[in-house]
Amino acid sequence: MNNDISVSLINPNNKIDCIKVKYDTPIYEITDKFNFPSEKIYAARVNNEIKSLDSRIKYKCTIEPVLSNTKSGALVYRRSLCLLLAAASHNLFPDRRLLVGHSLGYGYYYTFENEIETRQEELDALTKEMKRLIKENIRITTSIISYQEAEELFEKLNLTETRKQLNFNCMSGVKINTIGDFSDLFFEPLVLSIGVLKVFDLMKYQNGFLLRFPKSSDPDTLMPFKDEPKLFEIYHKYKEWGKRINVTSAASLNALIADGKINDFIEITETYQQKNISKIASQIIGKGTVRIVLMAGPSSSGKTTSAKKLALELQAMGYMPKVISLDCYYVGRDKTPLGPDGKPDFECLESLNIELLNQNLIDLFDGKEVNIPSYDFHTGTSYYEDDNKIKLAPNEILIMEGIHGLNEKLTSKVPSKFKFNIYLSALTQLNLDDHNRISTSDNRLLRRIVRDNNFRGKSAAGTIEMWPSVTKGEELHIFPFQNNADAILNTALDYELSVLRVYADPLLRQVKPSQKEYSEARRLLAFLDNFATIAPTAVPPRSIIREFIGDSAFKY
Structure with missing residues (x-):
């Protein structure tokens, strides 16, 4: 019986190369067939479903690489970096619970349980441990263990919320990812080996710290940190x-x-x-x-x-509030600036009649009556109606x-x-x-x-x-x-x-x-x-x- 499987590889410019592979071949064994450096391929899209590179080919399929400079690639990178941080934290501080918070710019905010303030020397130790693991290029293994084994594992690792989630996902087999002695629940595909996770930074912030990572369009560079204190304050308030x-x-x-x-x-x-x-x-x-x-x-x-x-x-x-829609102030389709695709860019600020809007508002605040324009989305034109006049009372x-x-x-x-x-x-x-x-x-x-x-x-x-x-x-x-x-x-x-x-x-x-x-x-x-x-x-x-x-x- 011939167990060869037909695979179509999608390369740049949607060029398709057809090859034959043996049944159960792992995807990472054919990444050299793509016209990309293997270290830039973080996962693969198999019949339009993203899979880890250690997934095995079992049926006829189309495979496209998930590259480092794509949104999908960036998500794989970030999830893998989070697992690496958790593994490093487990190695150094096995008795402390590391908790992910929310995003802040190109980074995730972390604290230890009870928000015990993270010291700079602890961040330095975590960074050193992460770099040690990266240098060893340890493989992230994916495996399935029994429900009972998962219960024991997550309790041993002090993963409280992960253990609780098993109560509502009662599968006989539980999928996990492992780096060295640390394991966590599998949610989505990760990189094959952590040696590619070289671009990151741990930065002290508030009582915790930020795990910083690159943006998808520039995977080799960390962007300058831009603080968003008001957003952080709201996040923190809701977390509390x-x-x-x-x-x-x-x-x-x-x-x-x-x-x-x-x-x-x-x-x-x-x-x-x-x-x-x-x-x-x-x-x-x-x-x-x-x-x-x-x-x-x-x-x-x-x-x-x-x-x-x-x-x-x-x-x-x-x-007594009154509502004015910004849509009323579109300049018209013929006056709207064109975007890079050559089509009218209705989202740019210049698509609105800013001069008229400001004059209308000033007149209203001066107690004058104003005729607010209307906009016909079908014809793409601005027009006025007599019944669209408003005046603001003091309240x-x-x-x-x-x-x-x-x-x-x-x-x-x-x-x-x-x-x-x-x-x-x-x-x-x-x-x-x-x-x-x-x-x-x-x-x-x-x-x-x-x-x-x-x-x-x-x-x-x-x-x-x-x-x-x-x-x-x-x-x-x-x-x-x-x-x-x-x-x-x-x-x-x-x-x-x-x-x-x-x-x-x-x-x-x-x-x-x-x-x-x-x-x-x-x-x-x-x-x-x-x-x-x-x-x-x-x-x-x-x-x-x-x-x-x-x-x-x-x-x-």
């Missing part, structure tokens, strides 16, 4: 809140669902979020001179519902949300005393376990997949396909200005992934292996597997989550 209510991980959330206590937790999280919106409303009124609230945040951060919730809080304080405040809200150039002629800037993002404080964080971007992408399907009829593959262009726009027009915020609102709700799974799971399962988006769909499905489901009927009618799943008490 999570500790107080004893819900810090997917396992903690799953335990509440299993014990029938999730409804109370939903009310607690919704109340806490509303309390923070109320605090922001008090800040706005407390400033005494605010006439316009500018809100900005990345895609699917819940800007629309947050604006409506804030408006209710302001009304409760005796103020009326404008609310304007849009991607450029925190860019000072948007309202440069408006005195700062009249403005209050709010940045929104879904900054979940939950981790998957001790060493694996939940990506804010993944949370928002799942929201977007559900909303796009519910309200625009778009498939999961369609949303995944356009997501890179969305995040590129955020990096250009939103993230650079988040430190201009007077307040930051966290729109994440720590139970939401269990609700989103109900909707997203069947949508993601429709993405076929023949589609490029398959690898991302499979990754998101594996991520959602960590969460037990919550019935959508448990979501309150005014929740931000209703903006994505539907049946909101608000009108959009």
